[in-house]
Structures are given as C-alpha cells and as structure tokens.
Amino acid sequence: MEMPVGLSEVFSVLLADLLNLGIILFLILLLPFGLGLIISKYTIKFIPLPANIWYFFISSLIMWLVLISTVEFLYQTEVIAGNRTSLGTFLHVMAGGIAGSVFYNLRYRMFV
DSSP, X not given: OOXXXXXXXXXXXXXXXXXXXXXXXXHHHHHHHXXXXXXXXXXXXXXXXXXXXXXXXXXXXXXXXXXXXXXXXXXXXOSSGGGGSHHHHHHHHHHHHHHHHHHHHHHHHHHO
C-alpha cells in the first residue's frame, strides 16, 4: 500500500506526540541522558578522545538504548513513532549524539 506522507501529516503526528506524551517522553529521555552525561563526565579522563566526540558517542549510545528499551519494556509498543523504521532510528540516534555534543559545548562555555 503506497500512501504519500506529506509535511502536514508529519507535523500533525509530532504535535500529537508532544501534546499527548510530552511529560512521559520527557521523563523517558531525561533519566537515561542525565545518567549518561554524568557517566561521561567521569569516564572522559580514561578515554583518549576529544571530549565533544566522547559526549556525542555516549549520547548516541544512550539514545539507541532508550529506543530499544522503550519497545521491549512497553510490550512491543512503539512510543516514539520515528523508531518504526531503520532510517528513523538512525536519525534519532544521530540527534541524540548531536544533543550530547551541543550539551558539552554549552557546558564548557558556561562553566570553564
């Protein structure tokens, strides 16, 4: 079945996800990312990589684990709609990595 998906459908699904699952998604992502960024702060001393790359790697890994664990823990339910395709999963993982790198750059500028 071929059904064209336009930009308006994409935005309506995103808006529905944010309005209906906003707090739940926020908590699902906040707890693992908080732990991941704390762990990366203390493990960066032992890894011979630039700090922003290490934060990118850790955040990408955390995002991938969150996407997989939400499906497994919630009885095979896709809470995050973009996780239904491999491209969507890849883009979510890259967005998580970019968020970790941006977090490091903002933290570095604010506190150092």
